[in-house]
Each structure stands twice: as C-alpha cells, then as structure tokens.
Amino acid sequence: MKHIVKILTMIMAITALWAGLLQVSMIPRSHTWLLPIYFVVSLGCYGLLMVGVGLMNFPTCPQEALLLQKDIVEAKEYLMQRGVNVSTI
Secondary structure: OHHHHHHHHHHHHHHHHHHHHHHHOOOOOHHHHHHHHHHHHHHHHHHHHHHHHHHHHOOOHHHHHHHHHHHHHHHHHHHHHHOOOOOOO
C-alpha cells in the first residue's frame, strides 16, 4: 500500500508541474507533448531502480536453508522406505 501512495503522489506532483508549466508558458507549446513521454520514461526508470534495489537487498536466510536441506533428507528417507529409487545427482 505504501508503494502505491508513493507512485500516486509522484503522478500528482508531475501532473501539477506539467499543468503549471503549461499555464506560465515556460515551455514552448511545441514541446509540451513530450512531457507525458518523459514522465512515462522516468516512471519506468524508477521502477527498474526499485527492482534493482530490491534485488541488492534481498535477504539471505542461512537458517531456512539448513531447514530445507533437513526436509530434503527426510523426504528422501521416506521415499526410500516406500521403495522409490531416489538417486542423487
């Protein structure tokens, strides 16, 4: 929910900036059609940045990895008791 609020706030701020620039005519009318394109490109860059930051901060869980290995060993033993051939690769 927080991420949606951030994105909506950014959309509103850029829309307000765009409307303000159109009102004061700081940007020539021939270039105003580029502003939405710049907005979409900047939003895409922001999204890629957030994905990159999320991947860099992805937590590692060594304790969970050990529990998973233990579960795998237990499952192999269970299957071997039932007569299923479980070969290790």
